[in-house]
């Protein structure tokens with residue numbers, strides 16, 4: 001039974017990882033000071049802490065269907081509250097928007113009309129907040145294969161969300177002050193690799209191929 005495995009995992013966590021990192025958890029109980037706001041899809045195949053090898057306390061994570069950030073002032077305030085809290089209260093210096101290959105939300109976005117009856121809430125979410133991406137893809141890439149179109153939609157959606165982030169006053173202010181950086185990431189499930197948007201080249205490139213520290217051109221907006 002799947003739940004049995006989940007409970008076994010909790011016990012295993014407590015007996016091994018927690019037991020071996022007691023000091024870290026005691027320190028974390030005093031407060032959090034994450035480095036990064038990590039925004040990604042709810043998809044079960046992505047684990048932000050796993051793919052970045054981050055211990056508890058390093059990533060402030062916001063997830064939803066399609067790693068979508070409604071523009072400032074839009075009706076959905078959940079994402080706005082998370083962004084405001086991470087930037088204003090926690091003072092994160094980096095925001096990563098991470099999309100992923102085979103994203104069901106982006107596949108749904110490309111055929112959004114068919115969702116209106118079967119999944120009205122998903123339809124409403126994608127229709128409201130994904131239309132800019134959908135329109136861009138449909139209008140500009142009429143002759144692409146379905147697989148290629150999905151990849152383009154996933155990448156363009158990430159870039160659209162970066163632009164949406166910039167509509168938040170607290171983000172805009174920190175960008176102007178140079179105390180906040182935005183990063184567009186794309187995670188590929190089948191290879192485990194991460195690509196980042198290189199603003200100078202106007203395309204996503206493998207993160208592994210970049211030297212560290214990550215150079216400025218990887219920052220979409222500064």
Ligand SMILES: [Zn+2]
Pocket residue numbers: 041042043065066067100102103104105106
């Ligand atoms: Zn997804």
